[in-house]
Amino acid sequence: MDTSRRSFLTIAATASALALLPVDAAAGATTTTQGAASPLPLEAARSRRLTNLSHLRFLLAEVPVAATPTHTTFGIETRPTVRAPWTYADTDGAGGYRPVGGGTRDAVTGYWTQGAYNADDIARAAVVFLRDWQATGEAQSRDDARDVLRSLAFLQTTTGPNAGRVVLWQQEDGTLNPSAIPVELPDPSDSAESYWLARSVWAFGEGYAAFRKVDADFAAFLLARLHLCLDALGRESLGRAGRSVKSDGRRLPAWLIAGGADATAEAMLGLAAAAEVGDSRSRKALQTYGEGVAAMASDPSKGWPFGAVLPWTGSLGFWHAWGAAAPEALARGGGLLRRRDWTAAAKADAGRFTPQVLASGGPNNAWAPLPAEAQIAYGAHGRVAGALAAAAVGGEGLRVLAGLAAAWFFGANTAGIPVYDPATGVTFDGVETDGRVNRNSGAESTIHGLLTMLLLDANRDVAKLATSITGLTSFSGLRVLDAEKARLSPGAVVETPAGGAWTGEGNLSGGAFVRLAKGEWAEFDVTEAGGILHGLIWRQTANVGDAVWEVCRGRKKVWSTKTPAGGTGDRGLTEADGMLVPQLLGGDLPDGPVTVRCTSRGDVRLDALVIQPRVVTAVYATSSGSAVLYANGSRREERVRALARGNGQAYDADGAARGQAVQGGKVRVRGEGFTITRG
Secondary structure (H helix, E strand, O other), X not given: OOOOOOOHHHHHHHHHHXXXXXXXXXXXXXXXXXXXXXXXXXXXXXXXXXXXXXXXXXXXXXEEOOXXXXXXXXXXXXXXXXXXXXXXXXXXXXXXXXXXXXXXXOOOOOOEOOXXXXXXXXXXXXXXXXXXXXXXXXXXXXXXXXHHHHXXXXXXXXXXXXXXXXXXXXXXOOXXXXXXOOOOOOOOOOOOOOHHHHHHHHHHHHHHHHHOOOOHHHHHHHHHHHHHXXXXXXXXXXXXXXXEEEEOOEEEEOOOHHHEHHXXXXXXXXXXXXXXXXXXXXXXXXXXXXXXHHOOEOOHHHOOOOOOEOOEOOOOOOEEOOOOOHHHHHHHHHHHHOOHHHHHHHHHHHHHHHHHHHHOOOOEEEEOOOEEEEEOHXXXXXXXXXXXXXXXXXXXXXXXXXXXXXXXXHOOOOOOOOOEEOOOOEEOOEEOOOOOEEOOOOHHHHHHHHHHHHHHHHOHHHHHHHHHEEEEEEEXXXXXXXXXXXXXXXXXXXXXXXXXOEOOOOEOHHHOEEEEOOOOEEEEEEOOOOEEEEEEEEEXXXXXXXXXXXXXXXXEEEEEEEEEOOOOOOOEOOOOOOEEOOEEEEEEOOOOOEEEEEEEEEOEEEEEEEEEEOEEEEEEEEOOEEEEEEXXXXXXXXXXXXXXXXXXXXXXXXXXXXXXXXEOOEEEEOOOOEEEEEO
16 A cells, blocks of 8 residues: 655655565454465466456455544445455465554554555555446445445545545544554645545546446435545645646646646546546546646657656656556546547557566566666556556557556566466565565555456456466666766766665665766766667756767767756755756667767766667567567667567557568567567
8 A cells, every 4th residue: 555655765765665575464463364265277267257356355344433523424324334455464375364454553452553444445446346346247346336435435524624635544443543653644644635535536436437327326425525525626736727836947737636647647537437427527627637647748759758657746757656547547538538638648658658667577666767676566557557548549559568568467577477366366465676576465456456357357358468478588678887887087986875875856876876077987888789878867956067978989989969967957846956867868879889988077976877778678478489579769660680489560659550560580660669579
């Protein structure tokens, strides 16, 4: 379960650990376990639904609730209980699981320092049950959705200055915990808009759309709660519509929920659902928020972050996989409101950035600005959902990308094992970059695994590809050459910040940088042919001169350029002066070894040279051979050596098919497009 964006220093430092370690494994919350089940062979899974709600239902607990002047829910007078999922579930090592709350449990009171249940997971669990009910007509999923939505509604404050906002944590006996330990912002958790308020909009919006024709009273209740959310948002982010904030000299939208395109995009999913069935107020809010999220889109022609929608106004050099629903929301909202600029941003994120993610080994939690940290279901689901939503307004190639992205759940990850079990509905909590697996299965992982399976069940061609993939054989994404390991001039100085790699907006590669005074230099030996170069400089606020870059073969200069070492301007709302964003140097690397020299014409804080292969690749093992993704970062068509036998289709970046993949023994990769072959 992710929390508010208190500080990306905290999140960046803890995300990897959370993906690896049991949460309070010794707390002894309960001895309830889920019996082990034999894994369902994928051959069988391909012929039946992949979605299995067993583990999510196992996590659900009956929670007693009592009405107060500020908290109540639908039908509480006759049914004073709701259902909510436990936050975590620790494996017992034998296939069973033990539900666990957040933090540590007081042996006397039974209370958790955070809580047993939380609004984020309650809201998203409601979406799972709603979508399963809509897909299957199953009465149990309808009833589960109703109970979980009632649970979410109880957490919403209904009166007073915080009306419409949502308390994050709840104890087993139904007591609300507005101030968790450790402190999370906002504190108390219903004192300002938040991620959990955004996710409440998502759940209430989809709930209203689903129940509108089958239970008018409950649907009216959900719509009222959705509008109560919008009342609260109107006092904050919606009330700032059209204003801007400054982030390292760049003006960004001031009306994103909690400053995030990530939170805002999840709210947009609920607003789109309600708008589609005629709620004009949701349609208006969708229009406003969509403008803000679209403004966070990047231009793929300028290099990093390769067309991704940035999630946070607090850094221009930080993309994260969790909460990355922006392409899905922009595609859906753009299709509904006929906004081609929104759908173009969604297609760029899916068709330009997703291949870079896959070629870097999968959905690493953070690109800050370089890919690192663990991989979790939350991030994997976002890539699949974004590609499928973009395919609805783009080309069929984005559906194939979605299949490759979804294969993460079936073994195409750095662990090389399936992390979703169709026989039990268990999704493991994370895969580390070195292949270690956290076999716990808490609510967030379970939910986003199931949201992905629901998409695959609705798109059987995509499911067929995803389940046919058994592993990730190799990948070739960005290569990073740290400056401190380069050849340095006598006056160059390696500096290691006392506070560690985190700058306040991103992470220094290797935890250090090289300070180059005027005339000092660093030289990198590069053997890759055809790479695209990015210089990673920790730029300063003031104008402090330039870095001159030269690419030489022997003593012959092939090309040169320069990039600013400072000039970011007022840091604005960011946590630190300056910024750490790769700068596209331009020009291709020639064939054969070259030397890249960076010479200071001022005061340069050089972190690294980043090499993006002109054509990045990912090779997958399948049940019948190999599947290979080739993605072209240059504007001209490339013809490259095949990495495995097979044929397929070449696509433009928007997914439009552009002819056979293999011609004359070479693989064609369209300029800025991608090719997928299968053997």
